[in-house]
Amino acid sequence: MSKGRKIFLITMVIAVVLMAGIPFSYRLISWAIVGTSASDDAHSVFIVITTTYLFGMLTFASFFMWAFLRGEFNNIEASKFDMIDMDKKYDRIEHTEV
Amino acid sequence: MKQQQELVYTDLVKAHMLMGLIELLLVMTFGLTYSLTFLNIHIVDPYMSPVRLRFNHTNVAAYGFLANCITGALYWAVPRMTGHPVWNRAYGWLLWAALQVAGIGTVISLLFFGGTMLGGPELSRWIGPQSVEWSETPFIMDVPITLWLFVVIPQFLVPIIKASKEKPLYTGLWYITAGLVWTPLVYVLGNYPSVFFYPGAAGAALNGSFIHDLVGLYVTPMGWGLMYYFVPRVLQKPIWSHGLGLLGFWGLAFFYPAQGVHHYLWSPIPMFAQYAAVFATIAIEIVVTTVLVNFMMTLRGSYGAMKEDMALRWFYVGMIDYWITCFQCSIQVLLTTQKVIHFTDWVTGHAHLIMFGTFGFWLLGMYEHIVPRMYGLKYTYSRPLSEMAFWFMLIGTEVMFVDLGVAGIAEGFAWIAQVPFIDSVNLGKPFWWVRTASGIFIFVGYIAYFYNILKTMAVGRAYQASTKVATA
Numbered sequence A: 001m002s003k004g005r006k007i008f009l010i011t012m013v014i015a016v017v018l019m020a021g022i023p024f025s026y027r028l029i030s031w032a033i034v035g036t037s038a039s040d041d042a043h044s045v046f047i048v049i050t051t052t053y054l055f056g057m058l059t060f061a062s063f064f065m066w067a068f069l070r071g072e073f074n075n076i077e078a079s080k081f082d083m084i085d086m087d088k089k090y091d092r093i094e095h096t097e098v
Numbered sequence B: 001m002k003q004q005q006e007l008v009y010t011d012l013v014k015a016h017m018l019m020g021l022i023e024l025l026l027v028m029t030f031g032l033t034y035s036l037t038f039l040n041i042h043i044v045d046p047y048m049s050p051v052r053l054r055f056n057h058t059n060v061a062a063y064g065f066l067a068n069c070i071t072g073a074l075y076w077a078v079p080r081m082t083g084h085p086v087w088n089r090a091y092g093w094l095l096w097a098a099l100q101v102a103g104i105g106t107v108i109s110l111l112f113f114g115g116t117m118l119g120g121p122e123l124s125r126w127i128g129p130q131s132v133e134w135s136e137t138p139f140i141m142d143v144p145i146t147l148w149l150f151v152v153i154p155q156f157l158v159p160i161i162k163a164s165k166e167k168p169l170y171t172g173l174w175y176i177t178a179g180l181v182w183t184p185l186v187y188v189l190g191n192y193p194s195v196f197f198y199p200g201a202a203g204a205a206l207n208g209s210f211i212h213d214l215v216g217l218y219v220t221p222m223g224w225g226l227m228y229y230f231v232p233r234v235l236q237k238p239i240w241s242h243g244l245g246l247l248g249f250w251g252l253a254f255f256y257p258a259q260g261v262h263h264y265l266w267s268p269i270p271m272f273a274q275y276a277a278v279f280a281t282i283a284i285e286i287v288v289t290t291v292l293v294n295f296m297m298t299l300r301g302s303y304g305a306m307k308e309d310m311a312l313r314w315f316y317v318g319m320i321d322y323w324i325t326c327f328q329c330s331i332q333v334l335l336t337t338q339k340v341i342h343f344t345d346w347v348t349g350h351a352h353l354i355m356f357g358t359f360g361f362w363l364l365g366m367y368e369h370i371v372p373r374m375y376g377l378k379y380t381y382s383r384p385l386s387e388m389a390f391w392f393m394l395i396g397t398e399v400m401f402v403d404l405g406v407a408g409i410a411e412g413f414a415w416i417a418q419v420p421f422i423d424s425v426n427l428g429k430p431f432w433w434v435r436t437a438s439g440i441f442i443f444v445g446y447i448a449y450f451y452n453i454l455k456t457m458a459v460g461r462a463y464q465a466s467t468k469v470a471t472a
């Protein structure tokens, strides 16, 4: 990747993260304030939904990082060819052709 | 290279498929009988109340038809995508038996136990239907179903892990892995906390998550995961963009779980939670569109195949239905629209188009493709029967969807106008007649489909026997 493209890409990523991140954090904080200061029912809804969602998302965010670091997305189009080639090979052996 | 018998355990594919297809027959019978009760025709009264028919209709659809047919298709597709057989064949039979016991036990309990029937109200909580939507499965069946969902994981995860050590995972396998892991968690979330620990708004919020996650984190990832295998296979070309496929997967993973509360908009659940759900629901429409674009681009240049190949037709019609429902939903989730359509037949129309018109159609298409090939054949027993099944079920489903959509809007506005409730019931009647008629269309089409599959199996067995004799 050329230097110019790299700079462009990094700037874009930062811009998107900031643009999406600031309002998201603002919403989350206001949500937390409303959720924890309102009635009992609102309080428990806040705790229940937020914790389940955040735990779920944390798991998936770590899963995503794991996949990224492992190089799952390096040659991103390769596995679609592998899959179809393998299937065709089994078809020939097992006489299950389309 | 492994031989067919070692790679794909076709006996397990067949066993799950047969039970799934039989249970679909039950689903439709319950649905039709239930739809008649709306017209004041109670053919099974007093033994089965309409509510019990509904419980059976929806629960058999989820745990009987979908669970069996999806598992059967996984037994075919996972080994083919990974190059490794599933974990253990005998274990597979044990899992099959356990699923059938849980399914049949649920039907018996939902029909005959609890309330004023067997076991009475005291034991209702444990052996009768539970009064939480979609969690009606009795407690004594919840436990084995939960266990089943956990123990089925290694059966399919073992080949996927083996494949992941060899090369990057294919999108279809990402979806299936996520579906396997999500489902038991979703089931636990929906069947215990809201029933036993959180009454009121918190319980409803959890139950909403369960309803949506059952369809969004079990049926949807399994369905799409299988589509990523079957469509390229039938078209004999790879998916258009694997990168876009992965984007769709991660989009689903991050946005879907936040949507649950959209089942209870305008309810006592705090508005901040409702706004979040509306936002996430609209966001998912973008993800859905990327997935659809990917599959449509894969079809480009091969449109003729839609005429020739019945399976492909089921797949793509199902995808169009999927897009229609999700588009419909991103409108139905707006708080203004919700004021009109919530609690009306509109939602039932949505549920049928997506559960049957998409996922049901896909599964029927998959077996239309798999069954002949399990016996070394290329086509099902009868093409005219296949065509008849397709058109009857398609027309029935689309008519039902439009009919219930219009009914929903009419009912919604009648309620807003505060006309006497009975007037809104009378308003619904013509629409309910059309629903029953379209249900009969679906039923007839399905009988043709099921007969065709059974005949294909009979012809296939004869063909296999004759080739054995010829080679002996």
Ligand code: HEM
Binding pocket: B133, B211, B215, B216, B219, B220, B262, B263, B264, B281, B284, B285, B288, B325, B326, B329, B330, B332, B333, B338, B341, B342, B343, B347, B350, B351, B354, B355, B359
């Ligand atoms: C992105 C796509 C989807 C969106 C935006 C969406 C949205 C919604 C909304 C807002 C409702 C509640 C309507 C109300 O009660 O007023 C609903 C209900 C429902 N949805 Fe979806 N949905 C989507 C996909 C699916 C899928 C994939 C399935 C099935 C596999 C499904 C099955 C159902 C069912 C069964 C109900 C009725 C639940 C009940 O019994 O109350 N939906 N959907």
Ligand code: HEM
Binding pocket: B027, B028, B029, B031, B032, B034, B035, B054, B057, B058, B061, B065, B347, B348, B349, B351, B352, B355, B356, B360, B435, B436, B438, B439, B440, B442, B443
């Ligand atoms: C013969 C065709 C069918 C007929 C006549 C039929 C009829 C009905 C009726 C009358 C309801 C109840 C609506 C209410 O409580 O107001 C219903 C709900 C439902 N049906 Fe069907 N059905 C049919 C096929 C199917 C199939 C094949 C599936 C799934 C694979 C399915 C899935 C559902 C679901 C998920 C609901 C709950 C929707 C909601 O809560 O809004 N149905 N059906």
